[in-house]
Amino acid sequence: MPISLNAYRDIAPPGRVELLYRLSQQTIGKRMLHITGNRTGGEIGEILHTLIPLLTEVGLDVRWERIKGTGSFHEAVQTFRNGLQGEDVKVPDAVLEGYREAIHQTGRTLELSADSVISHDPDTLGLIDYAPTDSRWIWRCYLDASRPQRKTWAFLRPYIIKYDAAVFSLPQFAQPLPVPQFLVYPSIDPLSEKNRELEPEEITETLDKLQIARDKPILLQVSRFTRSKDLRGVIEAYRLVKSHFDCRLVLAGTASADDLDEQAVLNDVRDAAAKDEDIHIVPLPPESSLDINALQRAATIVIQKSRREGFGLSVTEAMWKGKPVIGSETGGITLQIMYGQTGYTSNSVEGTAFYARHLLNNPAIALEMGGRARDRVRQNFLITRHLEDYLSLLIFMGRL
Template identity: 40%
Template sequence: MKTWKGKRQLAKLEDYEPVIGKERVAAIRELAVPLQGVVIQHINSTAVGGGVAEILKRLVPLMEDVGLVPRWDVLRGTDEFFSITKLFHNAFHGQPVEINECMFDTYREVSRQNFDLVDTTAGFVVLHDQQPLGLAGLRPGHPGDWLWYCHIDPVDVDLRLWDFLRGYAARCDGAVYHLPEYVKELGNRVYVMPPSIDPLSEKNRDVDEEERRTVLARLGVPGDLPLVVQVSRFDRLKDPVGVIRSFRMVRDQVPCRLVLAGGGAGDDPQGLQVLEEVRREAAGDPDIMVLELAPDADLEINVLQRSAAVIVQKSVREGFGLTVTEAMWKSRPVVATPVGGIRIQVLHEETGLAAAGDQSVAEAVVRILKNPGLAAAMGRAGHELVRRNFIIPVYLERWLGMLAAERSLICT
């Protein structure tokens, strides 16, 4: 499935001048000059749902705008394949899973069936996460530069799985990780590049009060109580059932309402099962709302986050945590488990409160609900941290620097 090949939509770089300034925009365009006309192909496992698809939806048009020739292709796979790669995903995060040789055979076969996706003219081929990594079997003989971009936390990856995948990853010319501690020894070049959000997207743009109230009414969310909100895929690694346990402790001290909002991703077949678990846990509780949102419900997510008194992200493991980034951009106070990339976003007592475990999360939420001054101060600090580090034009700048570095190495 080809989802992008040279058709511009969305924002241009100059649209971000109010956020980063005219001089920074000019500097980014200058950085792109040596890369004019270079074909860069992104390959991932889904066009909707999940952080990678969200990033590419905004990054690819900006790459075109500054003169590259980007394309974005999505791996074709069966339900069996995506069930297997979901197990692989969990195994990357150190979850106990049963992996067998038949799974590896299926992975190899689906990879071979997708070899035709690879653009033989591409100057760069970027494989996002482990699902398309098997395409690296085509690296020998391909004229371009190959990068594996690992968007998840591989620190505790299952050893049998890593023994299988590392050979593919090592065939790439370089590997990109969100954090320095995620780096795996593969013998290729290493880059560290955290992801970003787009402040101008429907999910993050400013919303006026009338629009906010209209969307909340459409969702059936009343405004009579402070909202505690978690926005995430329905995934056990996001611990939505644990959020409910924490909320009930909070409600014993401060009247409030919990909204758990999210959806699935095209490559995550377990989402519906987890959603049912959450609904069973919340059943009959009038102060808990479980909202299953469509993949394109960006405005709804925007409004829910902006309406929250507190945003919670109670992840067990996290590659980076872009829902935290979104909340901080909106100047909302955040309570989050200090795992993965959340640790470089939620700076305890400065941009949010770090808390682990049901009781600690509940205590942190109560503290924010009872202290609006603290909530406002952390919201302001969080917004500025995101503006400086985790928005799409800054991300594009880092991409251009990395690609230019790779190109100079190739040409020397």
């Protein structure tokens, strides 16, 4: 059952819920359509599963549709995502044709009429060619598109410039475009299964299930098992810490059985861990919100040593749970972590280990940092702020 907006009154900053009800008076009855490549998992799915019921509660008529594509469509989308983030990719003509065909079939059969249509990431960009003339179309990009591969950008840009506006997660993620651009930070739902408060018994039960003892401090990184998350670097940092401070390392996240690259990274991480009984490699199924919640609450320090990152909601989640975070200087991590106040940033193995040792040796400082981290999330990165941004965007677009 969807959570009511009123449930956030004691969680969001004072007055925000009242502000949302007032803003919504200008959008009541407006039709809004969200279109994505799929409806399960990931940052977009988690946000929309919470945001859409709240938009509906404040009076909008909201739909969420997705493109039903073949394997070549999904291969094209993944290639576009990698290319937008600067990777050197190649898209065979057959794969491009699969993307165009999925867009064509969806454009012909899907009801696209709405006052505002939000097209999420590159998956659905091509649908702009089927847009009704009486709708405002907005492209929502969550990726770091600041340095895209030229061929990928050359293919996607002609679609993007047909939109009425574009929304990015960080200013540095954007590109020069001849359309209005807006900034909307991603967010977390503090009442979701992944972020709600847990009873001590729930945390203990989950860690017992995962066979992780709590007899010593826990360093934790939650991420997919991909090379961009520098999991070997995390292990190297842990070993430097371990030589001075007895602790455990938990590397938890999803690893698709069908993704050969992720399986290769998972095997590589297991090899790097060798026979160290204090390193716990925890592959999780897609729906593991409670497990992640419990791990983050049990952790002493959370690490996010990514080489490349989008906004980094795993950092947001840990900060909400009152944990100091040591993260790389990339993507949204640098926006979220206030250096020396809510955590530390470092790109090196040695720097990561140094800050982890410092926090382990000074638990009072870690506790204070965690408190400031939670308050920073409360003020800036909760779903209520996200709802405010969307309502404001709809009001503005309605005046163009």
